[in-house]
Amino acid sequence: MPSRIALLGATGQTGQEVVKLLLDKDIDINIYVRSKPKLLKIFSDLDLNPRVHIYEGDISNTALIKQLLTNIDTIIFTLGWNDNRPGPTIIEDGARAVITALRDIHNEDQKQQPRLIFLSSASWNKKLNGDTPPLQTRMIRLAFHHPYQDLLAGQRILLSEPSLLTVTLIQPGALIEEQASGYDISIDTVGVGCSYPDLGAAIVEVALDGRYESVPAVMVTSKAGYEFGRYAGVILPKVVVGLAASLVPGFWTVYDLLARLWSR
Template sequence: MPRKLMHNEHSDHSVMANIICVLGATGKTGSGVVKELLAKTDVKIHVYVRSLGKLLALFPHLNSDDRVSIFEGSIRDAELMTKCLSGTKTIIFTLGDNDNRPMTIIEDGAKTVLSALQTLSESSKSQPWTVPRLILLSSSTWNPRFAAARPALVHWAIKTAFTQPYDDLRRGTALFMGSPALCRPLLVQPGALMQDNPSGHEISTESVRLTATYADLAAAFVELATEPAYDDLTAVGVSSKHGDNPLKYGPLMGYWIIKGLCAQFIPGFWPVHDSVTAFTAWLIGHK
């Protein structure tokens, strides 16, 4: 994987003290976070991505913005991650996937981030180590208060349909929560995530609605990252104000759950699924 460091490799962090790092900036949540941050004038943004081309396809002018430093490389590159996190006050971690396939992206990212933070903490012995805030995309499924509002069968179906990504999430979360000297985690736990128009976000420690749009979730991440009122919290739910609409969102949620359950219980599901998807795309392209 090629490595590139763009803008301000040796930047003076004292110019703009509030540096926010976004990991997973080409995903649906991460790209929304970058969009929201670009609208602010009082933050400096560090972006860590695996593909610079994919990032610039989403934000063509990003590499000409003096507030933005882009770091391209493998999620396992601790040296590059150390450069990216240098001077960072807040880390927004939106890595992950929803397909029920074996994965370690969150776990790998957590290990790399913690390795980088360990290096930075050890190199700052001459001055106090400022432990950064780490805001992690989690799930309401793993918050007992939020999950208690679901029927038991629905809760089982959701946990089972997303077993693999949830296992990755739990391993990564355990690493962050077990390293209080290196980061201060805040778990962001929305309901089902939807690609839809925003209706306004709600942040709560008591409950979540059925769904949150990616745009509303991104706005919530930025509020959590920039408002001191949330500094002492360890977990919050995020919802869209119009997120309780089972007639609108239920069919798509049902499809995801059924697909995840098939992947969990039918051997060879993903090779067949991927072959059918590729063939369908080929047919459409040749019409």
């Protein structure tokens, strides 16, 4: 079991679940955030916990990220975003920051080579490519084109430096806002959906259990997440919006305008 873990993405839905579970473990936790007040609004007493060290600042601050990652056994990387909007490079920027910091640390101390647990997506699992209908795969990838491009850019950066770190990809199906139902971890199959609590629990298990140290990728499914009909009402609207965003010029301008009018 690692003695100190670094977490990037603690204020996101997955990251929050990871924090909750790690606080119950006998592990020191280094947490990177852009906004410490935002983190403390979620976890009000977190800065009083002697096992938790919070690093606040811009992801491009190499000195800060180097402090975050020094003497770390395991890194959990859950940075990401969901809307199919152009522009953000959250994951790519985070990956570059991690590699830059680890390269500096490696030059000073050849012994440190942490594991990195990276939140990816089952849509890009190579083993599933042959089993999923090509049209379905193309639609999903187009519906989430922009966040996927950011994810893939960050993933490529992290996987390109095996001398600095080893990477295990966590690849869930559709992420669903619901209660935990238990989870399955597999290297071969994935269901339709995974709740955020189940995903967080699976990430923590992979990070702490030595059986996964040499596994390059695992897929995660909630035990209640195998029937498409259960989640169709959640997944299909997101896919329709994402496809429209990719295919209709100016979609987000109109969408945001209508959302503001509707909220009045």
